[in-house]
Amino acid sequence: MPTDDELENLLRASFDGGPAEPPPDRIAALRARAEAAQGHGSGAPPTSTVTQIASRRGRARPALAVAAGLVALAAGFGAAKVLDRPETSTAGDVEFDGLMVGPDQQESTAELLVVKTGIGRVVDLDTSVLPILPVGDYYEVWFVATDDSSAKPNRISAGTFHPDSKGRSKVQFAAAVDPTKYPAVEITAEPADGNPAATGPVVLYVVIG
Helix, strand or coil: CCCHHHHHHHHHHHCCCCCCCCCHHHHHHHHHHHHHHHHCCCCCCCHHHHHHHHHHHHCCCHHHHHHHHHHHHHHHHHHHHHHHCCCCCCCCEEEEEEEEECCCCCEEEEEEEEEEECCEEEEEEEECCCCCCCCCCEEEEEEECCCCCCCCCCEEEEEEECCCCCCCEEEEEEECCCCCCCCEEEEEEECCCCCCCCCCCEEEEEECC
């Protein structure tokens, strides 16, 4: 039969961070179960006692387990942020990187980057020279062919945009166009008339090809 010291050590092992001295009633209960087991010819404690001890050990340090989970979760969010971060450049051949021209034929401060890709062109525009338009109006970026005219338009729209509340336009567009057939980029100010054609005035343009 286990001694009192052995029973106390057993109880201490079953508690992780428990009290320094196990309760006397727990010692008495374990002694009674050990005596009962010995009376049945078995030198091992009853199965229920082993199960209770194992279950206590399996619950060791729940606070550390929660903390580890939070660390793993935070690491997952960090990885997602890195993976979802937008690209700062476009793979391809730089066709144009410079300033656009205004309607007065003077060079503006509108910065334009045009990159030729395998499927067409990507345009990055960054400017603060375009005024905020009335509600419903918008700016539109066009790839323009050499034979484009008002009577026979030959242009492809890359997209529309509005300046932000501070008057800055920092946008990116992509279009599946043949660079050899559309060597110019124009930006027009379009009215809210529901007409998808280029009916507004040209506010910026540049020949890039």
